[in-house]
Amino acid sequence: MTTLDITSSSDATSTGAAVLSFTDLEVTFGTEFGDVHAVKGVSLEVRPGEVVALVGESGSGKSVTSTTALGLLPANARVSGTVRVGDKVVGELDQAGLRTMRGNDIAMVFQEPMTALNPVLTIGDQLTEALQLHGIAYGKQAMARAADLLRMVGIPEPERRLKQYPHELSGGQRQRVVIAMAISCDPKVIVADEPTTALDVTVQADILDLLRSLKDKLDTGILLITHNMGVVADMADRVAVMLRGDLVETGTAEQVLTNPQHEYTKKLLGAVPHLGEGVGQAEVAAGQASEPGRVKPALALDNLVIEYHRLGKPAFRAVDDVSFTVGPGEIVGLVGESGSGKSTIGKCALGLIPAVSGGVRILGEDYAALGKKQLKALRRRIGVVFQDPAASINPRFPVGEAIAEPLAVHQVGDAASRHDRVLELLDAVELPRSFYNRYPHELSGGQRQRVSIARALTLEPELLVADEPTSALDVSVQASVLELFTSLQQRFGFACLFVSHDLAVIDLLAHKVVVLQDGRIVEQGDRDTVLRNPREDYTKRLLAAAPVPDPAEQRQRREDRHRLLAELGDEVVELRVGG
């Protein structure tokens, strides 16, 4: 095995031998509907201490490309071209050879740390497994090494953590454990497949800091797969853009992000919502909010408290003393990290969860005081859009029937008028009328979300609750869905409670912003006040952690964030070697 020269290649443009290289890689999947050509001739190299970002939308073949490096493709895949990891050619290895290579030469960091870790094994068991399999350390020694690894990735009290199970750790800590597992056998290259997509923005910033120090201190090559241009700007030395299985553009991060050549790259970058550019974009979103006090608010929360009952434990207070109002025709953005109670408030506004105390008044009515009939009548005036369009449309209903369902439930009109209404709505959400008889599984994510928006608007609601409606979508799709959303809001003038974790999206749409943390309101007010001149530390942190798709600006923001963390008395996360 070649020993890497660790001292020479600390800068990004090092000429060291590639630790991972793809040459003319092609992958075809045989499916029951014929062949799918997923990767069409990709050539790419990752050198030691270098981060290469593979960017593209879902279905572009970026994950397939990276899995070939570990030889983990399913049995129906046919691969041609060469993939080299260090001095090994992946295609020529037998099963034993592949097993030795995985972990020793190449390791993987997965998107979803909860599913990447086995829930019935302790952290210690999972960390030592790789060490023992590859004969690096056994028994007590392996445990000690595992504790060292946890310490390296910045997990406090590693000895105690080793005995814990994955569910006892937070999302960010779990992802650190996954990273610790990846570096446990000192691989030359790490494939990180959307390592921060499932994480909150502040946690994402921490994990990116950790990965960055990893390549600096261990000189590992990283193949970073992501769709987030902000993450690319933050991390990557070089960028490769994939479109439907082809590499359309490669270059340094500076080049690609600031001066893109290919049409598709330009489109992709143009679609990224920029935090802080909301003022210019505000024109689009400026549905005139009517003055408060004059009319009944669409949604009024008054000292709302919501608790979840748990077996054998005291109730969990998910929402604590929250008060705000959504005026008619007004979009209120509800921002917070996971677990902040934002979706719970959304559900409560839909009358799906009862409040423990405090008042929820919707369109002037109180849920608690309503009978069954009145409740149904009230629900007619509320629409809802969920995060995952794949889950929120009944897979057994064709599109037309799904959109017409609210009409059928409330017995509005006859078959012909319902049909007309559906066609009208398909036009409104810019879907072809021929989709009427299509099934949800035949549609792309963006199209499905349009269907679900159309369904929410079927009864012309006065209040719309949108729970992360764009976070399951690709960035260019997100841009068009958001544009549609704003134009629909102007046209129909509904009030909207817009729940999101993405500050840039909120910046684009909302008139008012409410920032939540742990079920409490941290800060609320006009969008400009909250997002431009935040008063609270938490809001500042959130804003500082959101990456922007410009390498120079992002570097500046990163330094600013580190300074802010220092001011607030926090440490910057980094790999602690020999600590």
Added chain:
Amino acid sequence: MTDLQTPPAQEKSYSQGQLVRMRFFRHRGAIVAMVVLAVIVLVAFTSIGIGPIPGWWDKVPEAPYEKIGTGAPTWEHPFGQDTIGKDYFALVMLGTQKSLIIAFGVGVISTLIGTVVGAVAGYFRGWLESLLMRLTDLLLVIPLLVLAAVLGKMASAWGIWGLTIVLGIVLWTSLARLVRGEMLSLRERDFVVAATAVGTGSGRIIFKHILPNAIGTIIVSATLTISSAILLETSLSYLGYGVQAPDTSLGLLISDYQTAFTTRPWLFWWPGLMILAIALTVNFIGDGLRDAFDPRQNRTKA
């Protein structure tokens, strides 16, 4: 290089039902089984006719005929003759008819009961669920054969229909548990929450939104219930608690002629073969349906 990327879904629109049908028809074992079962059903009902309608077979099961030799199968009597000279083909066909009626009747009744109990328990939760599921548990802990035997004896006055209803009443439990499990996971799905938020009533949510999504489980379980019903009926009739003379069934035929096994083996083999054929084909069809509804799942018997 040709572009093979075009997603197939864009070329032609398939509903989920169509996809399931396409996958089912590609399952060779299931297709063969379906053809065999269709032939059995067709022959059983057309040969000797149903009730007053006469069939194409020129002999009746009730009357004895002149015995040819020992009564072994001949061209005149393809399944042979019994001890007193009755045409055994006609008898077996009559038994197959009754057994099939019982099996499919049980399949329909137990599926209806099981689905409704499971759906109501899984959707409404609370005391209703406790009540229904404890009832299910109660039925499950009593040995099936004993329960069916006692109830079967009581219902024997109403002929095979009584037995059908009784078997239907004891066989729904496993389906109820399966449907309840499906309900528990489906009711948390976003599309159900979305339907609730629109103001959809419980009945519509259960029958229009949730159950169609559980149809795979229900159909597969129904076919497997049919095959276990035919075996249960056979065992009961053999033990003397099932179908009573003058009605007949495949199990009763075996029981009636068990003493003749060494001297006239065909009297045992023909009804035995029919039972085997029906149970096997129904199981194969069930397997094919299971694969068709869930393409990710490999063919493993539960």
